Amino acid sequence: MIALALASILLPTVGAALIALSPRSASKRLGQIFAGLATACLLVLAYQFSVGGKIPAEYSVINFGGVEILGFGVDTVSVLVACAVVGIGFLISIYSGGYLDAGNREHPDIVRRRYFAFLSLFIGAMAGLVFSTTVIGQLVFFEISGVCSWALIGYYEKPKSLYSAAKALIITHIASLGLYVAASVMFLETHTFALSAIGGLSETAKTIVLLAILVAAWGKSAQLPFHMWLPDAMEAPTPVSAYLHAASMVKVGVYIFARALMSSNGAPELVGYVCTIMATITLVYGFIMYLPQCDMKRLLAYSTITQLSYMFLGLGLSVFGSQMAFNGAIAHLFNHAFAKTLFFLVAGALSYTTGTRMLPLLRGVLSKSPLLGIAFVVAALAIAGVPPFNGFFSKFAIFAGGFEVAQQHPLLMVLLVIALLESVGSFAWFLKWVGWTVPGRPSEAVAAASPVPLSMQIVLITLIVMAVCSSFIAAIWLG
Amino acid sequence: MTPIQLLCASLACSIVAAFGSLLLSRAENWAISFAGLGGLVAAVLGGVAGASVLSGAPLVLDVAGPFSFAHFIIRLDALSGLMVLVISTLAAVASIYSFSYVREYGGRGVGPMGFFFNLFVASMVLVVVADNAFWFLVFFEMMSLASYFLVIFDQDEEAVSAGFIYFLVAHAGSVAIMAGFFLMANAAGSLDFAAFRATHPSALVASIVFVLSLLGFGAKAGMIPLHVWLPRAHPAAPSHASALMSGVMIKIGVFGILKVSVDLLGGDVLWWGIAVLALGAISSVLGVIYALAEHDIKRLLAYHSVENIGIIMLGIGTGMIGIATHHPLVAMLGMLAGLYHLINHAIFKGLLFLGAGAVIFRMHTKDMDKMGGLARTMPWTSACFLVGALAISAIPPLNGFVSEWFTYQALFAAALDGTFLVQFATPIAATALALTGALAVMCFVKAYGEMFSGLPRSKKAEQTTEVPAPMIIGMVLLAAACVGLGLAAPLVVPVIGGIAAAILHMPPASFANGVMVLPGDPAHTLLSTPLLAVLLVGLATVPLAISAAFSGSRANRRQAAEPWACGYLPDAHMTVTAHSFAQPIRMFFAPLYAVRRTAAAASEGIERQFVKLVSLARRGEPMLDRALVGPSISFVGGVGKRLQILQSGALSTYCLYIVAALAILLLITLR
Amino acid sequence: MVASDLPPLLLLSPLVFALVIFAMPTSGRSARLIELLHLVSIVGTLVLALTTVGYVLSHGTLVTFGDWLMVDPLAAIFVGLIGVVGCLTGFYSIGYIRHDVAHGELTAVKQKLYYGFFNLFLFTMLLVVTANNIVMMWVGIEATTLGSAFLVGIYGKGTSLEAAWKYLIICSVGVAFGLYGTVLTFANASASIDPHQAVLWTSILAHAQDLDPTLVKIAFVFVLIGFGTKAGIFPMHAWLPDAHSEAPSPVSGLLSGVLLKCGLFVIIRYYAVTMKAIGPEFPQSILLVLGVLTVAVSAFLVFVQHDFKRKLAYHSIEHVGLIVIGLGVGGPLGIAAALLHTINHSFTKALLFCGSGNVLQKYGTRDLRSVKGILRTAPVTGLFIMAGALALAGFPPFNVFVSEFMVFAAGLDAGYPKLMILVALLFTITVAALVDIIAHSVLGKAPENMEKSDSSWLSLAPMGVLLALIMVFGVAMPRPVGDILRQATGIVMDQGHATATATPIEHVAAKK
Amino acid sequence: MSGLQIVNGLAGLLIVTSLLVVVARKPSQSAKFYALQSLVLVAVFVALGSATNAPQLYVWAAVAFVTKVVLVPVIMARSFGRLSDERLGSGERISPAVTVLLAAVVVLLCTLIISGVTLPAAAGIKPALAISLAHFFFGLACIVTQRNILKQVFGYCLMENGSHLTLALLAGSAPELVEIGITTDAVFAVVIMVILATQINRKLATLDADQLTTLKG
Incomplete structure (x- = not known):
């Protein structure tokens, strides 16, 4: 199994190198092929893993002087998340093939090698991060993903996008100091970088390590006070936003924190309080910031911020002893990846066909392009948490888990109520835009839209299906 | 087949119909037929399933499902069986009706309509049979979702905005319900309703759960003040869907209140009953008053739904008072009244919506002021609508009368003995019911008169023709049901009484021909609708017979001439319009209408605050950015620029730096 | 040949070649020959150097020439x-020089002198690092200034002469302070041991406990100021941006990559003595203060600089600051981190300076505001600069990340969490600055009339090798390097080669 | 008068000669004064050698004589004569009187500092040591206060002489090879400085250090 996991990390990386070396015209195909291969590897891995009874396994890859520097671990959570991030990476590669061409109304483009090279590298880095069992490994892939994201956000090379890219990089880099601290403290206390050692730390050290990781996680997952890079990162090409800022990179934060909690053997309550309180504050802030947004992608960016807050809320609640909240957070990570990717890709398809992504200009999408209309509705409802779409199921678990532990902690009850209100609020807001955008007579921009390329259609349909199925997959997988 | 299997088959049918319709959406006629037929079969199967458990032990199906925290459990007991039966009945009729009616929507997506319609029915059925909080919520939301798409089907501004409010209120309600369920689950340690039933949470938690579910389900039921969505959403949906929404879906709200407060929580807190009673009274009175002021037929019907929900809640509330005060008679009577009215309202409101739909099918307008004289062109529709109108106006011997009569009985029974609070509340409620009944009559006199009698007030009204057979069949079936449920009350009452008893965990009461005998005073509960019918028919036919017998001699002296209208020929403009008809009432109840204005003003105020919040957010969004990122960059740049002065380019300065560094370090060292 | 001949041979080889090159006639035809000689010399030096290192690694310290030379x-x-x-x-x-000669920026004479001085410069640096005699060390350092000053001013333009002048004067003045430190140490040591031994670093270290503490302190301060000037520690760094930006790019690379480290090397030697004589507290606190100051000042200066090479020069100052912090933090981890960072920074900075050379020759300017779209006009150079800048910014999987992380960890270990976070934030500023280079110069719209052509393979090949080294050191550092780092740390800590196995250094020094 | 007193006295003479070097009008004059000073230095070495009975100091003296009294002044005199910058004027930032005062202050300060030193090797030669240090700093002051780059070269030479003296006083026992290395360095340094100064003068037509400030920031 380790071979497959390694393959899923190395294949895209090799792909990136090949893309950099081969002519521009081949970059598209190469990117898609390698992402596809990695996905295939992971699917086989997932199959073998579940057939083998889902027994977690760890493998050291690089050791030095008896200390594990880099190791990869296969367990239920990592396989699930890896399948999502790599699989979506593959979908995005396909979509990008259609999106980045001269027919794009918003950003006509010839595909530069840079795009697929960094995208491939990013996929590899994400897989690496997901499977990594050492803090150092996480830190390394964390930073690599940061660089790739920087390169991809600034892809269009406009001053604004370059500025946004630098901002994203710097802010996440500052936050990554948390991971530096965590790794250092861990190493100095235990002489190992293995995540599993967190459980053996003294209470104080554990608190420091977890809080430090939490800070890094906030940075990557765009939580207050590090959130400001994400809305600006919408300068990226839309498939990139979909992948990095919905499915994968922003999840890194949640994921590393989840991993730390998993191996912490019971985290101090302080960590739980910090995590939940900040999550709630971000939740409210993100919601308020929905209101003035007209740019669809910016709206989605804020929505991503709040959805990530739900995950942090779940993780924070799990500190108080709720396994259900933890599973909910992981499932939400998985579900949200599909739903938000779909939503971003709809935004991308809209700007591809109409040349704008300003919501006020987009009306009557359904009659012009039923697929986009349906996808829009599905994505919005999934994000808003309406069954049978996936968002509901994981949010439900988070809340259920929360109420489970809130009885003993009145403050948590308050936070949960705020979160519930927020969920109603964001539901209202998305419903409003669904009502505005999807039904009715097409607006000028929409009426003049060009058709959606086939590759993009296929990806959208796949994601619509996943937006319904993913929660069941996650639920079955996580047990 | 066991009822559970029947139910599953019914659900499967619904889903097949739904997806079939979607897949066939290119071939519209096929889609319509497939959706209708599938819906009909599903409804019949479901109806049989529901009917077969009305008097029997609960049946439970427990499937693990993918979610570890919640098993997928179906529980078919008397109450849910009743609900399934009601849903199925109306769904069957609506399916029949849809064969013709949906053609109206040709080219506008009949495939998806069939999809959502069938999904809507299936999710309603699942809501009532789900026996796990999680799945309950899932289906509750799916029900809202499916109906949301039906509401916005016209895709115009009004429909979309109505749909928005509808779905928002429903979702907010479901969140409240969810919170309540979570609190329960905490006490019970599981999300299964079976576990809920077995636990007794503390009084505070129980009350919080009750309030949350009252809010949540009340919103769904359209009880005042959570009714705002109802008069907008129901008119917007296609009529066969409106019939289901008004006829059944809002009942699920009532069902939920009943389920949570009585079935799950035991319901032995007095103020719960009083609260339900009070809200019911308010809903019924205000509902009918608002209905009076409408001239849009579907809005009018929608407000009547608010009214009737109020009436049902009066019954349920009384029943809850009975439970809390340990008066089995009151409890039983209240439940009986509530459930009976629930069924009845489903039938006649479905009928009325279908009737209205039929009219709209031909008229393409919902404005009653533009109709008139349709009785001549659309006799069947007119007749059915009349039956419905009479039923909703509680005219004996139709079904509405029976259930309202039981409601009165329950209220009086409760008023007879009990605490002061009960003795104070129930008479007021009874008065409210009386007022409601009177105004309802007036309202339907107006509605029927406006639409079907008099002269046509528009060209279209003159040119109307009767609607196609499937629609008529649907309406006739329901009209027959109205009559049947009225006349057959003695047969129906024991069944419903049995359900009420099952809810209350009491032994089924014994019933004799029209007389319900309970441990109480039988004099209060004497009712025989067949007798009433005979009397009423007699009252009408005896004078007619007399007149017929003696009129033969005068017939040939009869002259036909234009009616006298102060010298003018009567024309359509002279007819009383919906507006003018209601004018006295509007004057009389001006303060109550003012409530609506205040509410509107308040909502405007909220909207202003919201706009402020938006602009605040707009200004606030870049603020953090400006406060953190910008200053940091300019700080770094500024410091850098200042530090550049150090690098002045002058060699002697550089040498001095070295000397200074040495001096300082030496000073530190030798300190 | 015996092993003890290695160090003298190592020293002689570049010196002899330098003299031979100087002696060559300057005609058009001899240019190729001079290049060949140069090539033989540098390759020879490389081979000899690596042989020496290999020998030391397998057989331990190599002492020769009357104990004056020691590796x-x-x-x-x-x-x-x-x-x-x-x-x-x-x-x-x-x-690079061919290009300059072809474009008339250098004459044939200057070309000859360039190669001559280049080898001489190598010789002087080797002299510094192989010296065991502390006065010889000083002589070597002073000689590096003399050897490289001409290289800095080789273009003969106003600015390059100015830079060379400042470089020469300031370093001479600064290093003169170093002489005081040296003399003080010698005098101090000769009070207790034989003068002929007192001049040797090994014997001073061996008798460090007998030294007068006050004088050791004063001597350390003088050494720090003196050789710190050469190393570019704030506030003695003033010459550095001028010299590095005006020198030919390969020389800049050598200056930044190696020369600064030679200054640091001498400081490390005295640091070891001082620690042994009076304990670590005094030298470490001074180093820490200077290091943090250096990083703090240079971080901001890097940010506002628009001249490509000046930016890189300030960056070197910053990294020297980090190395000094590593030393100041102390402990096995800190010192190993500092040494590793020395290596890593050398490779990275050399790569970037070479890249800046390509850019300079392509665009004719070093002003980053007017250099755009390198990736389009010179893709390979662009790629190298991109990778180099990212490496320098401390991103994995490049090498600088590893040593930066180690310094950081060492700082936390030594109990300076706030300071370390401050330093890390300061480094974030330079991350911004480096990313800015990529964003605005490597990417961006290329000038209209510029054709797409990269530098010759002669320029690109060494950059490729450097990048490969950077990657190797970042991903899988060779085992011998780890060993030698551990042994070197042991020397600085004066623990001999018997470093306790349980110390973190064993694990971290050779991370990856 | 003991040998060491002679050493101390001669060292005092160094300050006087260095003042002459600094305040001299023309660089070529300065070169002559520098030769004179170096001669004094040689004398100090000889005196020190005889006083401490250190024969190797005679070698030092010989080497210093060849390089500092003959070689360097000749090189400087020959090349500086050709360099000129009319606009520069005297190139002083401070007047000669103040320079003298500065020298006095530096000597005083260094005496104070050295009085605190407890090195056994420095027992009898503290005044000389103080002066050598003062000499060093005075050379530094020359670099700082003189705008003429040629004077800056002299400043460097003065510093070098100061440190040379210190070396002799404190490390007279060090091997000769060391001394040769240091002297060679000094000679090469001066040579390169002269070449650079010549190039600057040729290229920029100035000798003014204040004109050399294009590189900044």
Whole structure:
């Protein structure tokens, strides 16, 4: 199994190198092929893993002087998340093939090698991060993903996008100091970088390590006070936003924190309080910031911020002893990846066909392009948490888990109520835009839209299906 | 087949119909037929399933499902069986009706309509049979979702905005319900309703759960003040869907209140009953008053739904008072009244919506002021609508009368003995019911008169023709049901009484021909609708017979001439319009209408605050950015620029730096 | 040949070649011959250097020439560095100088002098790092100034002469302070041991406990100021941006990559003595303060600078600051981190300076505001600069990340969490600055009339090798490097080669 | 008068000669004064050698004589004569009187500092040591206060002489090879400085250090 996991990390990386070396015209195909291969590897891995009874396994890859520097671990959570991030990476590669061409109304483009090279590298880095069992490994892939994201956000090379890219990089880099601290403290206390050692730390050290990781996680997952890079990162090409800022990179934060909690053997309550309180504050802030947004992608960016807050809320609640909240957070990570990717890709398809992504200009999408209309509705409802779409199921678990532990902690009850209100609020807001955008007579921009390329259609349909199925997959997988 | 299997088959049918319709959406006629037929079969199967458990032990199906925290459990007991039966009945009729009616929507997506319609029915059925909080919520939301798409089907501004409010209120309600369920689950340690039933949470938690579910389900039921969505959403949906929404879906709200407060929580807190009673009274009175002021037929019907929900809640509330005060008679009577009215309202409101739909099918307008004289062109529709109108106006011997009569009985029974609070509340409620009944009559006199009698007030009204057979069949079936449920009350009452008893965990009461005998005073509960019918028919036919017998001699002296209208020929403009008809009432109840204005003003105020919040957010969004990122960059740049002065380019300065560094370090060292 | 001949041979080889090159006639035809000689010399130096390092690694310290020359593991690191970076920048020089000669920026005479001085410069640096005699060390340092001053001013333009002048004067003045430190140490030591031994670093270290503490302190301050000038520690750094920006790019690479480290090397030698004599507290606190100051000042200066090479020069100052912080933090981890960072920074900075050379020749300017779209006009150079900048910014999987992380960890270990976070934030500023280079110069719209053509393979090949080294050191550092780092740390800590196995250094020093 | 007193006295003479070097009008004059000073230095070495009975100091003296009294002044005199910058004027930032005062202050300060030193090797030669240090700093002051780059070269030479003296006083026992290395360095340094100064004068037509400030920031 380790071979497959390694393959899923190395294949895209090799792909990136090949893309950099081969002519521009081949970059598209190469990117898609390698992402596809990695996905295939992971699917086989997932199959073998579940057939083998889902027994977690760890493998050291690089050791030095008896200390594990880099190791990869296969367990239920990592396989699930890896399948999502790599699989979506593959979908995005396909979509990008259609999106980045001269027919794009918003950003006509010839595909530069840079795009697929960094995208491939990013996929590899994400897989690496997901499977990594050492803090150092996480830190390394964390930073690599940061660089790739920087390169991809600034892809269009406009001053604004370059500025946004630098901002994203710097802010996440500052936050990554948390991971530096965590790794250092861990190493100095235990002489190992293995995540599993967190459980053996003294209470104080554990608190420091977890809080430090939490800070890094906030940075990557765009939580207050590090959130400001994400809305600006919408300068990226839309498939990139979909992948990095919905499915994968922003999840890194949640994921590393989840991993730390998993191996912490019971985290101090302080960590739980910090995590939940900040999550709630971000939740409210993100919601308020929905209101003035007209740019669809910016709206989605804020929505991503709040959805990530739900995950942090779940993780924070799990500190108080709720396994259900933890599973909910992981499932939400998985579900949200599909739903938000779909939503971003709809935004991308809209700007591809109409040349704008300003919501006020987009009306009557359904009659012009039923697929986009349906996808829009599905994505919005999934994000808003309406069954049978996936968002509901994981949010439900988070809340259920929360109420489970809130009885003993009145403050948590308050936070949960705020979160519930927020969920109603964001539901209202998305419903409003669904009502505005999807039904009715097409607006000028929409009426003049060009058709959606086939590759993009296929990806959208796949994601619509996943937006319904993913929660069941996650639920079955996580047990 | 066991009822559970029947139910599953019914659900499967619904889903097949739904997806079939979607897949066939290119071939519209096929889609319509497939959706209708599938819906009909599903409804019949479901109806049989529901009917077969009305008097029997609960049946439970427990499937693990993918979610570890919640098993997928179906529980078919008397109450849910009743609900399934009601849903199925109306769904069957609506399916029949849809064969013709949906053609109206040709080219506008009949495939998806069939999809959502069938999904809507299936999710309603699942809501009532789900026996796990999680799945309950899932289906509750799916029900809202499916109906949301039906509401916005016209895709115009009004429909979309109505749909928005509808779905928002429903979702907010479901969140409240969810919170309540979570609190329960905490006490019970599981999300299964079976576990809920077995636990007794503390009084505070129980009350919080009750309030949350009252809010949540009340919103769904359209009880005042959570009714705002109802008069907008129901008119917007296609009529066969409106019939289901008004006829059944809002009942699920009532069902939920009943389920949570009585079935799950035991319901032995007095103020719960009083609260339900009070809200019911308010809903019924205000509902009918608002209905009076409408001239849009579907809005009018929608407000009547608010009214009737109020009436049902009066019954349920009384029943809850009975439970809390340990008066089995009151409890039983209240439940009986509530459930009976629930069924009845489903039938006649479905009928009325279908009737209205039929009219709209031909008229393409919902404005009653533009109709008139349709009785001549659309006799069947007119007749059915009349039956419905009479039923909703509680005219004996139709079904509405029976259930309202039981409601009165329950209220009086409760008023007879009990605490002061009960003795104070129930008479007021009874008065409210009386007022409601009177105004309802007036309202339907107006509605029927406006639409079907008099002269046509528009060209279209003159040119109307009767609607196609499937629609008529649907309406006739329901009209027959109205009559049947009225006349057959003695047969129906024991069944419903049995359900009420099952809810209350009491032994089924014994019933004799029209007389319900309970441990109480039988004099209060004497009712025989067949007798009433005979009397009423007699009252009408005896004078007619007399007149017929003696009129033969005068017939040939009869002259036909234009009616006298102060010298003018009567024309359509002279007819009383919906507006003018209601004018006295509007004057009389001006303060109550003012409530609506205040509410509107308040909502405007909220909207202003919201706009402020938006602009605040707009200004606030870049603020953090400006406060953190910008200053940091300019700080770094500024410091850098200042530090550049150090690098002045002058060699002697550089040498001095070295000397200074040495001096300082030496000073530190030798300190 | 015996092993003890290695160090003298190592020293002689570049010196002899330098003299031969100087002696060559200057005609058009001899240019190729001179290049060949140069090539033989640098390759020879590389081979000899690596042989020496290999010997030291397998057999331990190499002492020869009456104990005046010594290559211990600590020196071996620097010998290797000079060999590798010297060879690569020397190789890069061939293409670079050819281009300049072809464009009339340099004459044939200057070309000859360039190669001569280049080898001389290598010789002087080797002299510094192989010296055991502390006065010889000083002489070597002073000689590096003399050897490289001409290289800095080789273009003969106003600015380059000015830079050379400042470089010469300031370093001479600064290093003169170093002489005081040296003399004080010698006088101090000769009070207790034989004068002929007192001049040797090894014997001073051996008798460090007998030294007068006050004088040791004063001497350390003088040494720090004196050799710190050479190393570019704030506030003695003032010459550095001028010299590095005006020198030919390969020389800049050598200056930044190796010369600064030679200054640091001498400081490390005295640091070891001082620690042993009076304990670590005094030298470490001074180093820490200076290091943090250096990082703090240079971080801001990097940010506002628009001249490509000046920016890189300030960046070197910052990294020297980090190395000094590593030393100041102390402990096995801190010192190992500092040494590793020395190596890593050399490779990275050499790569970037070579890249800046390509850019300069392509665009004719170093002003980053007017350099755009390198990736389009010169893709390979662009790629190298991109990778180099990212490496320098401390991103994995490149090498600088590893040593930066180690310094950080060492700082936390030593109980300076706030300071370390401050430093890390300051480094974030430079991350911004480096990313800015990529964003605005490597990417962006290329000038209209510029054709797409990269530098010759002569220039690109050494850069490729450097990048490969950067990657190797980042991903899988060779085991021998880890060993030698550990041994060198042991020397600085004066624990001999018997470093306790349980210390974190064993694990971290050779991370990956 | 003991040998050491002679050493101390001669060292005092160094300050006087260095003042002459600094305040001299023309660089070529300065070169002559520098030769004179170096001669004094040689004398100090000889005196020190005889006083401490250190024969190797005679070698030092010989080497210093060849390089500092003959070689360097000749090189400087020959090349500086050709360099000129009319606009520069005297190139002083401070007047000669103040320079003298500065020298006095530096000597005083260094005496104070050295009085605190407890090195056994420095027992009898503290005044000389103080002066050598003062000499060093005075050379530094010359670099700082003189705008003429040629004077800056002299400043460097003065510093070098100061440190040379210190070396002799404190490390007279060090091997000769060391001394040769240091002297060679000094000679090469001066040579390179002269070449650079010549190039600057040729290229920029100035000798003014204040004109050399294009590189900044």
